[in-house]
Amino acid sequence: MITTSRPGGPGLDERSLRDAFGTCPSGVVAVCGLADGVPVGMAVSTFVPVSLDPPLAAICVQRTSRTWAVLRTLPALGVSVLAGGHEDAARALAARDGDRFAGLAIDTTPEGAVHVLGGPTRFVCSLEAETGAGDHLIATLRIHTARAEPAIDPLVFHRSGFARVSRPREGNSR
Structure with missing residues (x-):
């Protein structure tokens, strides 16, 4: 049961709201770049294509993220859509401590965007704008290049867990 909030009424129950948000599946992306020659990155589960002209996408990050505080200052960000099978990469990039890139196959562009290899899509982006949204920031990213597989x-x-997209078998479309 999800409670609703009305002006002057009781607030939403945080657990119920988290459960409700959890029913909305979302893709998982790695947002990474080079800071002083060292890869810095994080996993993000809110990635939204925004505009074709100009080419824009958006991510949502916690205001308290120390990683975003570094990434937002970089001239180039690699956004990698993670693939089924990248569960360990997503967990590593979401970890608060340790080497987030240990064991990850990555590639770095000349501009300093860092990509996790093996995913369906890679973008090179730069931060276009940020907008406050409660305890998160909505970061609009300008897309400079895109490569899809x-x-x-x-x-x-x-x-609150990882799943894989399952495509219909050939000849079994609905």
Whole structure:
């Protein structure tokens, strides 16, 4: 049961709201760049294509993120859509401590964007704008390049866990 909030009424129950948000599956991306020659990155489960002209996407990050405080200052960000099978990469990039890139296959562009290899899509972006949204920031990213591998299925975050997209078998479309 989800409670609703009315002006002057009781607030939402945080657990119920978290459970409700959890029913909305979302893709998982790695947002990474080079800071002083060292890869810095994080996993983000809110990535939204925004505009074709100009080419924009958005991510949502916690205001308290120390990693975003570094990434937002970089001239180039690599945004990698993670693939089914990248669960360990997503967990490593979401960790608060330790080497987030240990064991990850990555590539760095000349501009300093860092990508996790093996996913369905890679973007090179720069920060266009930030907007406050409660305890998060909505960061609008300008897309400079995009590379897609449509045959690779993405990783999905759903109900506080990871899932894989399942495509219908050929000849079984609905």
